[in-house]
Amino acid sequence: MRIVQLDLADTQALRACHEVHKTASATDDPYQPPMSLPVFSVWVMNGWESNPGEVWYVPAEEAGEAVAWYRLGLPDLENRDRAFVLPVVRPSSRRRGIGRELLRHAADRAAANGRAVLASVSGQDSAGDAFAGSVGAKPGLVEARRALDLRKVPASRFARLRETAAAAAAGYTIVSWTGTTPGEYLGLVAAAFNALNDAPRDEGWEDDLWDAGRVRDRADRILRRTGVRGYSVAALHDATGEMAGLTQVRVDPDHPDWGYQGRTAVTRSHRGHRLGLLTKATMLGWLATAEPQIERIVTGNAESNEHMIAVNETLGYEVYGPGSQFCEMPVAAAAAV
Numbered sequence: 001m002r003i004v005q006l007d008l009a010d011t012q013a014l015r016a017c018h019e020v021h022k023t024a025s026a027t028d029d030p031y032q033p034p035m036s037l038p039v040f041s042v043w044v045m046n047g048w049e050s051n052p053g054e055v056w057y058v059p060a061e062e063a064g065e066a067v068a069w070y071r072l073g074l075p076d077l078e079n080r081d082r083a084f085v086l087p088v089v090r091p092s093s094r095r096r097g098i099g100r101e102l103l104r105h106a107a108d109r110a111a112a113n114g115r116a117v118l119a120s121v122s123g124q125d126s127a128g129d130a131f132a133g134s135v136g137a138k139p140g141l142v143e144a145r146r147a148l149d150l151r152k153v154p155a156s157r158f159a160r161l162r163e164t165a166a167a168a169a170a171g172y173t174i175v176s177w178t179g180t181t182p183g184e185y186l187g188l189v190a191a192a193f194n195a196l197n198d199a200p201r202d203e204g205w206e207d208d209l210w211d212a213g214r215v216r217d218r219a220d221r222i223l224r225r226t227g228v229r230g231y232s233v234a235a236l237h238d239a240t241g242e243m244a245g246l247t248q249v250r251v252d253p254d255h256p257d258w259g260y261q262g263r264t265a266v267t268r269s270h271r272g273h274r275l276g277l278l279t280k281a282t283m284l285g286w287l288a289t290a291e292p293q294i295e296r297i298v299t300g301n302a303e304s305n306e307h308m309i310a311v312n313e314t315l316g317y318e319v320y321g322p323g324s325q326f327c328e329m330p331v332a333a334a335a336a337v
């Protein structure tokens with residue numbers, strides 16, 4: 001089997017990998033649309049966190065098509081002992097050992113990059129989950145998926161919740177922006193991102209440490225390189241100027257009826273003032289006029305993240321389809337499957 005490194009300038013190969021993503025997504029996760037080609041092109045190389053990575057694919061006999069690919073995320077700022085692998089085989093070519101061969105190849109590439117642990121994620125009870133079990137990966141955290149169906153929830157509910165939350169949040173001012181992070185907020189947003197290090201995660205992962213430069217260079221890559229529209233709502237603490245709370249939503253023009261919830265964080269010293277609810281209810285009121293065509297907003301939370309889930313359920317989010325199962329295994333074991 002020929003496994004070739006994807007050169008992003010090779011638009012035909014990139015499109016072929018995107019086709020595999022689309023057919024796999026329709027089979028493995030019909031609950032959400034696949035990533036559009038522009039989003040896939042940015043994500044497949046650098047993931048959502050703009051970490052360096054490699055993509056390898058298996059060309060098909062049919063010219064211009066691919067059978068399978070994998071992306072290997074190689075974090076360079078923290079978690080440098082780890083690699084994150086996602087192998088995808090087109091449904092018509094499954095159960096022939098291609099997944100295992102890609103995993104062995106990915107393990108060799110991870111070892112060549114000095115990594116000891118290979119982590120991954122798959123849909124709960126999906127083919128990927130069965131595959132992970134069969135190669136001996138250790139299951140970790142489960143992230144439940146929830147969706148807010150805006151066709152079922154009247155916008156007046158968000159206005160009411162915003163008022164209730166605002167009453168508990170004296171001394172904070174709400175600010176908002178579209179697109180990339182404005183220069184004056186880069187450092188404040190970094191501090192808000194760092195608050196997410198308190199969210200539940202599997203053992204062995206180091207904190208992601210953001211600063212203004214990292215936010216500027218890495219956080220908004222999807223917004224800079226695609227037509228994806230970004231919305232941010234933050235609560236500033238009047239007394240200190242700190243960004244106490246932040247929530248972000250993205251809308252892909254290729255799937256305008258979907259909203260994708262990004263980070264939501266309230267920094268530790270400002271928790272307990274309903275800032276999570278305040279920022280999110282404000283966001284939903286804004287989107288009702290800025291993006292009235294959105295039908296559903298999707299989000300994922302670790303099953304143990306009670307506070308975030310409580311906020312989401314207050315807003316009307318409900319469990320939606322299967323969640324995500326994270327897993328990991330030693331690189332040496334993956335090389336020998």
Ligand SMILES: CC(C)(COP(=O)(O)OP(=O)(O)OC[C@H]1O[C@@H](n2cnc3c(N)ncnc32)[C@H](O)[C@@H]1OP(=O)(O)O)[C@@H](O)C(=O)NCCC(=O)NCCS
Pocket residue numbers: 024028086087088089090093094095096097098099100101120121122123126127128129130131132134135
């Ligand atoms: C997971 C995936 C890459 C597997 O690709 P594949 O080429 O079918 O994998 P293999 O043929 O090498 O399967 C290896 C073993 O995994 C297990 N397995 C794979 N798919 C399975 C399924 N649908 N049901 C039960 N076991 C399965 C079997 O034990 C299989 O060995 P066998 O066929 O001899 O019984 C493919 O299903 C896929 O692209 N899924 C969507 C993306 C994803 O979830 N990736 C994995 C993240 S961990």
